[in-house]
Amino acid sequence: MRTSRIAKDTAKVLQALSPPGKRRTRSALTSDALRSFAFSENSPSDISADLPPKQEAQISDDDGSSLSSANTNDIEDLLVPAAKRRKVQDAIPTTSRSTRAASRTTSTRSPRKVTVKQETAKPSSNGTKPRRMPARKVTSTDGSVVVQPPSNWETMYSIVKKMREENPTAPVDTMGCAELYWRASSPRDRRFQTLIALMLSSQTKDTVTAVAMQRLHTELGEQQPVSVASPTIKTEDEEDKGQALAKDSTLNLKNILAVSPERLNELIRTVGFHNNKTKYIKAAAIILRDEYDGDIPDTAEKLMKLPGVGPKMAYLCMSAAWGKHEGIGVDVHVHRITNLWGWQKSKNPEETRMALESWLPKDKWHEINKLLVGLGQTVCLPVGRRCGECELAGKGLCKSEIKGLVPKGNRGIVVGKDESLDQKYFDIHDVKVEKQS
Numbered sequence: 001m002r003t004s005r006i007a008k009d010t011a012k013v014l015q016a017l018s019p020p021g022k023r024r025t026r027s028a029l030t031s032d033a034l035r036s037f038a039f040s041e042n043s044p045s046d047i048s049a050d051l052p053p054k055q056e057a058q059i060s061d062d063d064g065s066s067l068s069s070a071n072t073n074d075i076e077d078l079l080v081p082a083a084k085r086r087k088v089q090d091a092i093p094t095t096s097r098s099t100r101a102a103s104r105t106t107s108t109r110s111p112r113k114v115t116v117k118q119e120t121a122k123p124s125s126n127g128t129k130p131r132r133m134p135a136r137k138v139t140s141t142d143g144s145v146v147v148q149p150p151s152n153w154e155t156m157y158s159i160v161k162k163m164r165e166e167n168p169t170a171p172v173d174t175m176g177c178a179e180l181y182w183r184a185s186s187p188r189d190r191r192f193q194t195l196i197a198l199m200l201s202s203q204t205k206d207t208v209t210a211v212a213m214q215r216l217h218t219e220l221g222e223q224q225p226v227s228v229a230s231p232t233i234k235t236e237d238e239e240d241k242g243q244a245l246a247k248d249s250t251l252n253l254k255n256i257l258a259v260s261p262e263r264l265n266e267l268i269r270t271v272g273f274h275n276n277k278t279k280y281i282k283a284a285a286i287i288l289r290d291e292y293d294g295d296i297p298d299t300a301e302k303l304m305k306l307p308g309v310g311p312k313m314a315y316l317c318m319s320a321a322w323g324k325h326e327g328i329g330v331d332v333h334v335h336r337i338t339n340l341w342g343w344q345k346s347k348n349p350e351e352t353r354m355a356l357e358s359w360l361p362k363d364k365w366h367e368i369n370k371l372l373v374g375l376g377q378t379v380c381l382p383v384g385r386r387c388g389e390c391e392l393a394g395k396g397l398c399k400s401e402i403k404g405l406v407p408k409g410n411r412g413i414v415v416g417k418d419e420s421l422d423q424k425y426f427d428i429h430d431v432k433v434e435k436q437s
Helices: 005-017 026-036 044-050 053-060 082-091 094-108 153-166 171-175 187-200 206-219 236-241 253-258 261-267 274-291 311-322 332-341 349-357 367-378
Strands: 136-139 145-148 225-228 244-247
Touching: 153 367, 171 206, 171 367, 187 206, 187 253, 187 274, 187 311, 206 261, 253 274, 261 274, 311 349, 332 349, 332 367
Parallel strands: none
Antiparallel strands: 136 145, 225 244
């Protein structure tokens, strides 16, 4: 597009009249150029008439004017398309741009120093802490599968055993099923009484089972005194005692077969599920009379065929009645505590029994039940565990330890602001815990 002479002159005049100190941006130049084409009453030919004589002479003399070198581009030249601008920028060599950027960076900022901190592992005072591992199966080089016991199980077992021996106050220690037989009864009746106690103990506390067994020992049938004669050759102590009369227990197979279901249910009404247990005891008594000559079976498999007898009762009965340790009697306490310790991950007592029997030495199969049942009744309770009273606390052995509990001796004591522990003369267990303000 050709540019007219008048447009060039107009651009020169506007450029000459603009303040020299003000920075002319591209947008400002564009707006000025557009403003020069705006309609006004003064025609372009009248512009020279309004100017002073000196400026008119300068405008007429285009070649001699000092403004002839001014940049008087057309409006289309001032408005550069965006695509063209991108092409112009892309045409700039990359090396020049990077050089300018590098020079600008070095001039404004100093190079940043990166320091890599090398941390060295601090050796612990107790040495490397071993990882707690549950019981696991390991395949040896010859292809055989060996069950590795849990880590530190011997340490935990010995600590708990010592703690239980020092404080045998759990109900299972004095009222367990193995202790509820009548001392003056015959060996056959003792084995039968142990089986009945185990059948009553299901879903029942030991204290309640002991009360029901006491009623069966004394109220089931007619009480007949049994004369126990002294030996022919007497010692000095036996001479003073003479002939002793002992009262025999009424709990035997004969009386169980003779008693009515209603009377039997009345005697054991305090135990859990006493209606079902009455049926099981009566049915089991008939089987013992007909198939086992009035005695209990001598294998766990045969015991589990009796109504109401499961694996736990069968293995505990074999240990207590026959002295044979064929399996581990796993109840809720053994199942719960061994899972809390991380010895295995099992969903029910039967899975726990199979997991324990795969690695636990057989000489501990009998005592582990009484050991962990007593621990679960006194310290490791199902609700409100007393981890502060357990000897395993603070040693990193128990996986489920609740840290921060009040240790034994301070539990339940509330000391005021103006008194000390020496001023409290009362039993710890009689203190009602109050919320301090």
